[in-house]
Amino acid sequence: MQRFSCPFCGPRDETEFFYGGEAGNERPEPAENISPVRWAQYLHMEKNEKGRAREIWVHLTCGEFFVMERDTVTHEIFKTEAFHGERT
Template sequence: MLLINCPHCGPRDETEFHVGGEAHIARPKKPEDLTDAQWADYLFMRKNTKGWFAERWVHAAGCRRWFNVERHTVTHEIRRIYPMGDAPSDDIA
């Protein structure tokens, strides 16, 4: 079981959180110009990283705020929790 340090509430049990998927996905500036295949790629295609990965998390059973987490997908170690809008570490593609 993981102890997640919510930036707003402090350390809480992982069961209070939901993972919203990959962070830092570039939103299309003009979605109406995309083909159906490009739109499907934007909606559904995500990285399957083995290593450090940036995810969006929400403290669903707490403050309900969103934030980013850099988590290792093999060890589940969390090395960084940072606000939405901040850039990921340089080694995250």
Template sequence: MLQIDCPWCGPRDETEFSYGGEAHIVRPSDPDATSDEAWADYLFMRTNPRGRHAEQWCHAHGCRRWFNVVRDTVSYRIEAVYRIGGQGPGGSHDPA
């Protein structure tokens, strides 16, 4: 079982959390000017890497806040946990 370190509550068992998919997905700034292909890409296409992956998690049975986790999809080792809008490892961050 994973132990996830909620930025607000501290370490908790994985069962308290919900997975929210890939992190750092940026909504097109002008949807009306976005092609159908680009819009479908934004809505549905996600990476599925073997290894390091930035993901969103929610502490559903705790503070109910969302945050980002960088996790290795092979070893399940969590490299970093940071708040939405915060600075992740390697300079990854959410748009303002």
């Protein structure tokens, strides 16, 4: 059982969290100007990094989304940070 640190609540068991996708996957807009390929990339093409990865997670019990940097191989957590409006 991994332990993640919610930027608002502190360390909690991983079962309280839900994965929200890779960070930095900006939503391409406006729809009228977006090619099907670009849209498909946004929807489906995950980088799936081996090693250090930057991800969006949500702490289900407090409802806050945040950014977590962790190692997908060793499961080491480097940092977690709140995001405030900026699209990470």
